[in-house]
Amino acid sequence: MSASTIKKILIANRGEIARRIIRTCREMGIATVAVCSDADRDAPFVLEADEVVPLGGLRPAESYLRGDAIVEAAKRTSADAIHPGYGFLAENAEFAALCEQAGVTFIGPPSNVIAAMGSKIEAKRRMQAADVPLLPTIEVSGQSADKVLREVEKVGWPVLIKASAGGGGRGMRIAHSARDFATQLETARQEAQAAFGDGTVFVEPYITGARHIEVQVFGDSHGNVVHLFERECSIQRRHQKIVEESPSVVLDDELRSAMTSAAVRGAKAIDYVNAGTFEFLLTPQRKFYFLEVNTRLQVEHPVTEFITGLDLVRLQILVASGEPLPPEVFDVEPWGHAIEVRLCAEDPRHDYRPVAGKFNQFAISSGNGLRVDSALDDAGEVSPYYDSMLAKIIAHAPTRAEASAKLARALRAAKLHGIVTNRELLVRVIESEEFQQGATDTDFLVRHNPQTLGAPLTDASSERVHAAVAAIAGQARRRREAPVLRSAPSGWRNNPSQPQTVRYIGEHGEHLVEYLFTRKGIAVRVDGQPLDGVHLQLATADLVRLQVAGIERSFAAQQLADAVYVDSSLGSSVFTEVPRFSLSQDAAVAGSLIAPLPGTVHEVRASVGDQVAAGQVLLVIESMKLLHEIAAPQAGKVAAIGVERGRQVDAGTVLAVLEAEVADEK
């Protein structure tokens, strides 16, 4: 096989996919150029690339969506090709055309194919011609509302309104009856216009209990088109995939063969070149229908890589440099089962709200059939400007049960010290009975409450053990950092009168830890209850080996400011240490209600001038995933409210001022 004619690739993307592409380039001896926004200047992908062209700006429109600037960067760095990754400009036909005009190889299909497949309506027309099964489609443009409605009535409720140029769930609405159809149609149009600059929408029947199954295809410029089997991506939150696997448990050989050959047929019909994905809907009646073609490398491509043993990025580069698909692609024997989850910086318990911030530790074990494609190294910042996906964790094993067990364990054992993630939700999904039995469909996360799925994995009793560990690690740190008498035993007293105490706020509430070192060892009480059979084997600031009730475990601890993270086989806990001394109340106005810990104002339930009763909740502060109610300590009148909803507050911030009720003298 001849060496690739591509010697240097510019990666028009960021995060994990940029690192992923760099990895293959390294293996192929290809130089890499990264482009980056100001927010990503210190990101791992930037440091790993051989050269970097900073684009400036923060938001995508100011950086990763600037096609002209990126092509210019490729020319300046003499890059032979541009890999667009996924998202951003990956399916932008204009950008692909811009590359073609500039003489830079666009690693992906030709721009005309992208353009054709970018319009879902156009794509459906082309697929219909290739005899690929389609759902009935009602085109909306150029038809009277009445006629559309009549057509819709024919296919039956509910229906799905989709943006022709869409993706990622935007511009997608469900209408359940004629009554809300007009409204939903209008909303979908507006969303589509806003998101894609094209308000064209169409209507399909909405299938409940359907599965999302896609087929990976690959074409080269020598007329070869192959499929690399399917991926099932049914579990989605708001039309965004979060769990992907291959093979799909519902496909038998016959159905698999029907779907994959439909995909290959479709790809051939449009002279498809490079990596592409044919997305299908599979109904509970085992009928499949074409949805769309993704003309790029998919986020979930590692699933296919695991079961096929192929490197899809390498294939993309070979194909882009004009070579035929290598022989191993034509006789792939898939092996085992691969499952991927998308770990995101988002809070499932708060409407999947994306979270930005810093990870002080970000460690997920890999190797032995576990692959982690991560945007972060062992720590790092998550900026608010881009997608919330932090990493993909992919497990490969002989069976689905083994792969899911491996994946769940890796997730549970991950050290994610910093901001909220969807880890809990992912673990609960994978470990759920339904998932285990293969009962996955696109409504999975509609049926299950994200509040429950996102709840802490560590139960209250494990959290108490973790609180004890946090205290033990804390004392080890204080002893280590003590400016004097470091050699003295911790908390030593010749006339001991009381234990050392520390308070933590955990996910299950506040804990009081009391501990006392004696000649016999350590005695620990948490929330007034002694920990039984405690034997302390090792106590350092970051590692504690502790025996509780005859079981010895290693506990990793990390303290950062007043946050303490504890990870062990019991799970992960995060605590906020309650300061020993509250802030000077002297400085505060009498009657002030003070934020007990840093957080965000979640809710303000009182207004200035309100008469409130003692114990009445005036505000709610959200901190460390928990909502803390701030109640009136006494009856009175609200004299001032110092904050508003959404405001970030530090511990000690005055939230409100209460004027005490003056007792009636009579």
Added chain:
Amino acid sequence: MQRQVLPSRLDPQSNHYRTNRESVLAQIAKLDELLAAARAGGGEKSVARHHQRGKLLIRERVEMLVDQDSPFLELAPFAGTGTDYEVGASVVCGIGVVSGVECYIMGNDPTVRGGAVNPYTMKKSMRGFDICMRNRLPYITLTESGGADLPRQSEIFLPGGASFRHLTELSAAGIPTISLVFGNSTAGGAYTPAMCDYTVFVKDKAKVFLGGPPLVKMATGEDSDDEELGGAEMHSRISGLSDYLAVDELDALRIGREIVANLNWKKLGPQAAAVVEEPRYSEDDLLGLAPADLKVPVDMREIIARIVDGSRFHEFKPAYGPNLITGWASLYGYEIGILANQQGVLFSAESQKAAQFIQLANRHNVPLVFIQNVTGYMVGKQYEQGGIIKHGAHMINAVSNSTVPHLTLQIGGSYGAGNYGMCGYAYKPRFVFLWPNSKTAVMGPAQLAGVMSIVRRAAAQAAGKPFEEKQDEFLRKAVEDQIESESLATFTSGQVYDDGIIDPRDSRTVLGMAVSAAMSAEVRGAAKYGVFRM
């Protein structure tokens, strides 16, 4: 550091070891009861009333004042034992770490007779001033006291007045004085905060005036109330006696910690080594080494091996005067010199060796640790003629004029001038601690009673009177019992002639904390001594 690790030949299975261990454990159990009594303060009712007033107990105050997980060495916890007063003498004193600074902390226990000062409280307090001055330790007082115990005022009024002088002397010496006032501190007590560098008054609780409303009414006819005369708000906003107004007790403790954090404090003594080796042998063995029978000598090398860093010891002049071991070691990373009585008796050679070693330590600016188990200087014709007094005087001269810090640990007997030569109480060690089994007297009870009997017999003979053997036996027994009880550690510690009886297993920790505290002050060896009589 080239120092050999001391070998150990200790046999924990031996009868001797077991007897010692059982004996000292029984004594520790008794001491624990005394400590429990001290912690109980004025008793359940009084403690409950105190808590009901929203106040913290003195030990709760101390616990919040000191750094989390730092050690706290309570000094003279047995003061008052064997007297009419409560164990501890209604005051808690000790060395603790506040905002990373080793401080001397003293606080009245208001649950014990309102925190009134009795003669033992006073002795304990006076010892505290001496400790602060000589070791250069910042002084923090947690004030809440009803003043002098009036029935015993005659023993307190005149000598006790020195407190205020000591406070200002500390201040003049550049040693910070901080008073956190939690309650009453009136009349004479009002001068405690007044003489301090920093004062913090707890709102609605501190009460500091020379004369209360009734006295003012009697003296001048003026009507007034407590707050007008001595409230925290008044003193913070009007008189300026209070530097900080604390909203409550915790706030006062927080402010106290911040004051210390802002002292810009630096210890002036030698720095401790960064890495400190733990002893090779178990501290538990010290129980088996504590002599139950003071007539049986103890191998001091076994004790040293369980106290010093890495059990490493460089012995000086080992072949000469072997009854006294001298040598260099380190403790908590600080270089120290050790003098330890291997056999109870000091001869001329031991005395001269000690005098030389003390001078060497002063040349090297190294503190000294005296480990006492001493019966005294040798008597008898041969020794007197050999100059034992002269040589003993060399040792006492060296000890008295040495200016490096001295720490004394008494692990057995401490008799006669041996107590002086080995830096007993009167020789002003920076700190002196006793093991529970130790005894202190001019001589052993049997010897003392025997000496008195011989004197009586001689007197009877001289007067030509018959000697009553039976009566003599009775007297001998009575004297022996009295001396025995007054030589016990609990007695001398009750009288505040030391800084406390310690569990032998805590020896390293206690001496380590003491040497570290002593390193707060500059260590400079003596430039001159008294004339050494040759």
